[in-house]
Amino acid sequence: MFLEVRKLEKSFGGTSVLKGVDFTLEKGQVLSILGSSGSGKTTLLRCINALETADGGEIYVAGNKIFDAAHKDKLKNILNFGFVFQSFNLFPQYTAFENVTLAPILHIKDECKKQKKTKAERERLIREAEEKAKILLTKVGLADKMDSYPCQLSGGQQQRVSIARALALSPDVLCFDEPTSALDPEITGEVLKIIKELAAEDMTMIIVTHEMNFARDVSDKIIFMDNGVIAAEGSPEEIFGKNDNERLHSFLSSFYTGD
Amino acid sequence: MNFWQITLDLLGGFGLTALLFVLTLLFAIPLGLLLSFCSMSKYQPVKKITRVLIWIVRGIPLMLLVCMIYYLPGLLGTGTINIFDKMDRYFTALMGSSELLYYGSFVAVLIAFVINYACYFSEIFRGGIESVPQGQYEAGQVLGLTKGQIFSKIILKQVIKRILPPMSNEIITLVKDTALANVIAIPEIIKRAKDMAATQALTWPLFYTAVFYLLFVGFVTILLGYAEKRLSYFKA
Ligand SMILES: Nc1ncnc2c1ncn2[C@@H]1O[C@H](COP(=O)(O)OP(=O)(O)OP(=O)(O)O)[C@@H](O)[C@H]1O
Ligand SMILES: [Mg+2]
Numbered sequence: 001m002f003l004e005v006r007k008l009e010k011s012f013g014g015t016s017v018l019k020g021v022d023f024t025l026e027k028g029q030v031l032s033i034l035g036s037s038g039s040g041k042t043t044l045l046r047c048i049n050a051l052e053t054a055d056g057g058e059i060y061v062a063g064n065k066i067f068d069a070a071h072k073d074k075l076k077n078i079l080n081f082g083f084v085f086q087s088f089n090l091f092p093q094y095t096a097f098e099n100v101t102l103a104p105i106l107h108i109k110d111e112c113k114k115q116k117k118t119k120a121e122r123e124r125l126i127r128e129a130e131e132k133a134k135i136l137l138t139k140v141g142l143a144d145k146m147d148s149y150p151c152q153l154s155g156g157q158q159q160r161v162s163i164a165r166a167l168a169l170s171p172d173v174l175c176f177d178e179p180t181s182a183l184d185p186e187i188t189g190e191v192l193k194i195i196k197e198l199a200a201e202d203m204t205m206i207i208v209t210h211e212m213n214f215a216r217d218v219s220d221k222i223i224f225m226d227n228g229v230i231a232a233e234g235s236p237e238e239i240f241g242k243n244d245n246e247r248l249h250s251f252l253s254s255f256y257t258g259d
Numbered sequence: 260m261n262f263w264q265i266t267l268d269l270l271g272g273f274g275l276t277a278l279l280f281v282l283t284l285l286f287a288i289p290l291g292l293l294l295s296f297c298s299m300s301k302y303q304p305v306k307k308i309t310r311v312l313i314w315i316v317r318g319i320p321l322m323l324l325v326c327m328i329y330y331l332p333g334l335l336g337t338g339t340i341n342i343f344d345k346m347d348r349y350f351t352a353l354m355g356s357s358e359l360l361y362y363g364s365f366v367a368v369l370i371a372f373v374i375n376y377a378c379y380f381s382e383i384f385r386g387g388i389e390s391v392p393q394g395q396y397e398a399g400q401v402l403g404l405t406k407g408q409i410f411s412k413i414i415l416k417q418v419i420k421r422i423l424p425p426m427s428n429e430i431i432t433l434v435k436d437t438a439l440a441n442v443i444a445i446p447e448i449i450k451r452a453k454d455m456a457a458t459q460a461l462t463w464p465l466f467y468t469a470v471f472y473l474l475f476v477g478f479v480t481i482l483l484g485y486a487e488k489r490l491s492y493f494k495a
Contacts, residue, residue: 051397083401089394092493093416102412103402151494162398169402 002027002062002204003173009056009069010040010047017043018054019228025173025221027062028202032215034239035225036251041208044225045175048206049083061172082171086178088158090150096161097146100133100168107169129168136164140194156187163194174198176207192218212255216240224248265455265464272448273471275365276437279447283372283433290373291380298385309381316378322439324375329367329443343367361445368440372433379429387422388414391495417495427483434476 003025010018017040025031033041047054050067059067061080090099105126112122137146140160150158159179166174176195180188192214198205199218209215215222215236222239224232224247232239232248239248260268297309316324332342346363354360391414399409441450448471452464
């Protein structure tokens with residue numbers, strides 16, 4: 001098992017939002033998380049990414065415990081996850097290219113200082129990071145927008161930059177929280193296409209989405225969350241096919257009759 | 260006194276104004292930043308005390324604050340001996356000056372100005388820092404950056420961009436507030452012009468004085484406008 005989440009619990013001021021969530025994910029697989037608004041999908045992703053501290057539970061990556069609610073202060077600081085936000089959160093004062101290189105270069109500088117590497121070595125690593133950023137931006141179709149500032153980019157382009165930014169740190173698991181919800185319907189496709197390409201390259205991903213057709217196409221595994229627990233779990237066929245889960249049934253039918 | 264002598268005399272006074280302006284900014288900006296952090300502190304006592312301090316300082320007229328700082332050592336010490344006054348006399352003797360020097364008084368004014376402006380600046384800084392969306396911090400966090408890196412590399416520039424317009428207002432107010440130094444007899448430009456009116460019946464230097472302020476404010480405005488323009492390449 002590559003990623004294992006055990007008994008994750010989280011409450012906000014007495015309201016329990018995650019009530020013991022367990023799931024596993026193999027390397028190279030894509031997991032989609034479905035569920036109605038307020039069911040705890042974002043909270044689950046945020047706990048996995050240490051944006052929230054879970055009240056209970058454990059998280060393992062490749063057999064290493066990276067989080068244990070019983071010892072909150074230890075075990076952090078292992079950069080295993082990448083996160084793509086619904087609202088992109090690009091840094092407005094930096095170009096697309098600088099958004100992608102900012103964190104890698106800062107990490108390189110820290111690392112070189114710690115290991116007392118030579119200036120030449122540091123310059124070489126930085127050049128490598130810059131090369132990688134160019135490759136990633138080209139991959140997300142923005143080779144000609146590297147020097148644009150976020151305010152000069154469309155929503156879809158911004159989201160693609162933010163995917164490149166997350167990929168620049170070579171995360172073991174890349175998480176998406178409704179990556180297309182803030183986009184106009186006609187440009188959601190360009191972002192979904194990139195995610196599909198990543199899936200084809202065996203990137204391990206967790207995707208919270210309301211795009212049912214996309215989830216069905218891209219996922220190896222789907223989790224349906226309801227009120228802080230996993231109410232159904234299975235392959236796309238199992239989730240979208242015939243099943244007798246009342247809540248899942250009404251959730252899915254709301255999508256297909258909705259518009 | 261001819262025009263040149265008067266210009267030189269006023270310029271001497273204006274030098275004090277400019278010095279007070281520069282030193283106030285130099286000390287009040289870092290102190291204001293520190294106060295803004297304290298006023299956003301997780302530790303309730305630190306936060307409460309800082310906010311009360313800011314409320315008090317902003318509630319007291321600056322002119323009164325200048326007088327209070329000047330007379331505070333006397334009030335705390337043994338009766339009428341004032342450390343700022345003593346400093347004035349000490350330096351006067353040291354420099355062998357025939358006129359009373361005012362270094363001590365200047366220090367008192369500077370302290371009052373720094374305290375006053377640090378409090379105003381801290382509220383501007385707090386507003387600027389709090390207006391940066393939480394998502395900017397979170398984006399830095401998921402990229403594995405430290406708190407210090409997030410602040411210096413991501414947040415700071417956005418804050419500067421946001422606070423520049425209100426800071427410009429405060430800074431221009433500061434130029435004009437320097438006139439308050441004359442309440443404890445520091446011979447800044449307005450005091451000199453008033454003295455000329457009182458002792459020599461010359462009133463035009465008072466009008467001439469306005470030109471100094473206008474030029475200075477104009478210069479500061481251009482500088483701040485330039486800074487705003489430099490940051491206009493991005494939207495935050
Ligand atoms: N920081 C917070 N403080 C208090 N309550 C919170 C906080 N974050 C989330 N919640 C609550 O937790 C519940 C689950 O929220 P969450 O954002 O995880 O839902 P979601 O499944 O992502 O919904 P959506 O589809 O609308 O994004 C909601 O009731 C929400 O109000
Ligand atoms: Mg959500």
